Amino acid sequence: MPKNKKPRGGRPSANFEPRYGANKTSFHDRHNGGRDGARDTRDSRDARGGRADAGERRTPAAGYDRRPGSRSVGHRGYRPAEEGAAPKQRWSSQERAGRDESRGIRNRAESGRREAPHSRDDRPRYNDRSSAGFDRPRRDDRGGQRPTGPGTYRDERGGQRDERPRRDDRGAGTQRQGFRDGDHRDGGRPGRDDRRDQRSGGFRDDRGGQRFNRDDRPQRDDRGASERPRFDRAASERPRFDRDDRPRRDDRGAGPRRDDRGGAERSERSYDADRARRAFDRDRTQRSIEGGRDERSRPSTGGAYRTDRPRPLTSDTRGRPSRNERPSRNDWNATSSAAPAKKFEPTDDVVHERLEAKSVAAVEVDGVTFGDLGLGSNIVETLAGMGAATPFPIQAASIPAVLQGRDVLARGRTGSGKTIAFGAPLVERVLQSQAGKRREFGRKPRAIILAPTRELALQIDGTIQPIARSVGLFTTQIYGGVPQGRQVGALKKGVDIVIGTPGRIEDLINQGKLDLSDCRIAVLDEADHMCELGFVEPVQRILRHTADGSQKLLFSATLDREVAALVDEFLVDPAVYEVAGEDQESxxxxxxxxxxxxxxxxxxxxxxxxxxxxxxxxxxxxxxxxxxxxxxxxxxxxxxxxxxxxxxxxxxxxxxxxxxxxxxxxxxxxxxxxxxxxxxxxxxxxxxxxxxxxxxxxxxxxxxxxxxxxxxxxxxxxxxxxxxxxxxxxxxxxxxxxxxxxxxxxxxxxxxxxxxxxxxxx
DNA sequence: AAAAAAG
The missing domain is CATH 3.40.50.300 (P-loop containing nucleotide triphosphate hydrolases)
Incomplete structure (x- = not known):
């Protein structure tokens, strides 16, 4: 859909796949051949780790002279398909050699389309079309993937059976081991493969990141309570060099100071907020009028109609960045915290109008444990095993609220522990909701987590899966760019928590392969981003598939009123949290x-x-x-x-x-x-x-x-x-x-x- | 402009 931006064959991987029209469109082939060639240079270089052959491959024309099939259909020198026969065999042996390579495993995830029968038939032709050496690396990719297919399935079933009984054994304290364990046995579990692959490099670091966040902790502790830009600006008491002067924040971090500020700040902030908000309203009203719409006149509670808001809202923000973006940030704070501001809310649609925002400072959560917050011991121990010994502020704030079943909006800057903030209580909730019930084969997912990119979805799963596993719940990743077979297979067997990107999730819903009707919790990570034009509509449609009254959690480092559309339609009396003192100086x-x-x-x-x-x-x-x-x-x-x-x-x-x-x-x-x-x-x-x-x-x-x-x-x-x-x-x-x-x-x-x-x- | 779906 919107994904295809290229004039033709716009799929990202198009260059590595046989052209469907290989024997039809010479222009197309030439066109893509050239362009892909350039890209391929990078890829094959990547694959081989050397630049030496990049140069050769950069001139595929060399191969055209000798290879019969190298000409495309319209070309005078084109020769039809049979001639692919010999190369095919030779290629197959290459393939056999290549597919044993471990890197084939790594690429298993994206093999799907290439396994299609007709793709195979095309292969020789494809091969011939380009220069041989040029193509090989891709072949290896492909070849490596194919054989793993069936094996994967077997693993999947086997792993699954193994897995179930063992879950019970996996009690507290063995999290690490259990995790690693599951890692292996579990290869076929959807997403597991991908994750294992990742784990060899990228995504271990993500969990590591969590650990690092821990290290971060002291700093955040140091920070005082809610600091407003305004306050900071006024605070000439804090000289510039203070930026590096962390310890100082210690001093002011403690209670009295914060409370002081709370009082003084509040009014000031409200005032700011009101100004900002009014400006905002003014802008938006203007815009609505300009646009011939009159959404503003709707009462503030107007639910259903709000759905088409995101569009104007977003475009407005974009159209007037300088007016809106900053104010909206302030607004977020302000609206949320300032009840007195009410008198300045003439009309309607201030997102956080009825929300009471709570700014959580680290000092407030000192000494609190995850257990105190209401998480079960298995989860607590798992978190400890991941390096999360005690909760971060954003976690301390949102975990109880999530466990209470409330809708939650939370803002904490990158690395402040948001994933655990929603992930851990989500697992706990799912667990509680099915307490005593048997985990049925083919059960519907109970929770869904949406992320804007595949990498992020993978990463979130990397954090949440161990938590879920520690209590015997299953997660799976549902995202595009990889064959859907394994994902669908996982869903058929039954998973408890789905983590993924909107496109594929909606796709599977429409195919009837993903049923969210039993989904009681929905999380939007990077929620403001998910509310941007082009994202928000699929997200809305997906959320509408979740169970009536399902709990919604919206998290982002830059959460602002851009989420208005979703908040209005989907959230009920949400709790709003932010972390205090997240400014440049911290x-x-x-x-x-x-x-x-x-x-x-x-x-x-x-x-x-x-x-x-x-x-x-x-x-x-x-x-x-x-x-x-x-x-x-x-x-x-x-x-x-x-x-x-x-x-x-x-x-x-x-x-x-x-x-x-x-x-x-x-x-x-x-x-x-x-x-x-x-x-x-x-x-x-x-x-x-x-x-x-x-x-x-x-x-x-x-x-x-x-x-x-x-x-x-x-x-x-x-x-x-x-x-x-x-x-x-x-x-x-x-x-x-x-x-x-x-x-x-x-x-x-x-x-x-x-x-x-x-x-x-x- | 980027991102998010394609047997």
Missing amino acids: STIEHRVLVIEHRDKADILTSLVDRAGKTLVFARTRAYADMLAEQFDDAGIPAVSLHGDLNQAKRTRNLERLTSGRVNVLVATDVAARGIHVDDIDLVVQADAPDEYKTYLHRSGRTGRAGRSGRVVTLITRQRQRRMTELLQRAEIDAPFENARLNDDLIEEIAGRMPTASDLTA
Whole structure:
């Protein structure tokens, strides 16, 4: 659907699949052949880890001279299919050789379509069409996957049978072991394979990330209660250097101080909020009128009609970023916390109008344990095994509310423990809801978790699955880009918690293969993102399939009124939480903006990523991401890319290459902006500045984890300065703008090849 | 512009 952006054969993996029209459209073939060839260069290089043959393969034309089938149908030199016979056999042996390779296993996940019979028939032709050497690597991918298919199924059944009885044994304390255990036995369990693959690299780090969050903890503890931008600004008491002066926050963290602020702040904030809100309303009203709509006139409780809100709301936000985005952030805080603000709510649709937001400070949850919050001992022990010994603020706040069955909105910045905040109580709820019941074969899922990207879905499952397993519940991942067979198989056997992305989930619902009618809990991670244009509608449709009155949990680091549409339609008297003191000064991220000449950009980028640590580069488009990765590679800096033009196997693989350290540079689109956890990224480079402050916050949140220092560099041209300034304001980030030229020491310093200014002063 | 579904 919208996924296909390319004129033809737009699927991400199209270049690795036989052309359906191979014998029909010569133009098509030539066209794609060329383009894919370029991409393939990267891939095959990836596969072999060397650049040497990339050059050869880059000129597939060489192969055309000798290979009979290499010409497409319309070509004079085209020869029909029979000639594929010989190559086919030869290829098969290649395939046999290749499929034993372990990397074949890794790619099993995406093998589905390639296993289709007609695909096989096409293969020889396909092979011949391109130069032989060029194609082989892909073959291996494919070949490697095929044989695992049946085996997978067997494993799946076997594993499942094994699994069930054993679950009971897996009591407290053995979480780790049980997990690892399950890992192996469980290979065929849907998603398990994928996860195991991931686990070899990428997604272990994600759980590790959780552990790191633990390390983070002290910092958050240090933070005082709800700090408002306004307060911070006014607080000249806090000199700038205080930013690094963590301990100081200790002092002010404790009760009295916070309470003081609570009082004083509140009124101030409300006032701010009202102003902001009114501005917001004004804008929106205007817009509605402009748009010929009169939604504003609807009463605030107007439920059903609200569904079409997201569109105007979103476009409004986009249309007037500078007016709306920042205010909306404030609003979120403000509305939620300020009852007195009511008099300023003339009309209707303030999202959090009837919500009482609670700002949770770490000090409030000191000494509280997960057990205190109402989680069962198995879950508590599992969490401990994952490194989550005691709850983070956002967890302490939301877990009891979730267990009470309330709808919850929660905002906590990246790495603040949101996944466990909804995951652990969700598991507990599901467990309680079926207490005493037998886990039936083919039971319907009881809970669903939606994420905006596949990687994030995988990652969430990586956190939740061990928790679920510890109490004998099953999770499965439902996302696109991989054959659906295994996912459907899992659903047939019965899973308790579904984690996935909207597209495939809706697809399976429509196919009648996923029944959410018994789904009592629905979670939206990155909820604000899921409410953006193009996302929100599938999400709404999916949520409507869940059980009546199902509990809804909305989480995001940048939760704001963009979720209004969903809140209005789906949430009932939600509890709203945020974590206190999440401002730049409590962050370990250093932000800088380099103002450069456009002609220097490429070289500066190369210079920036030519460094020891892991670097994540964000590009605006897929093509540019690819280009940059190749550019870095050509410069001798191993780099891979991550974006939606890659098939899922490559997405996974390339991400894994970064996490495993096989490369130090990953160039990604915003697919990696949210939720992707890789340890040790100490530099985020924004080759293209983001358009939205939220994007900035999420991208930069990929670094500075674990209390380590992280650095974010954004490259802009002079023309962009103003926009960038505004964006940073909205993000509430202070960053120096520095002019930089190609061989400036500045770049050396940022890349870490020179001591930084702070190093010198230290 | 990106993301999210294709036997």
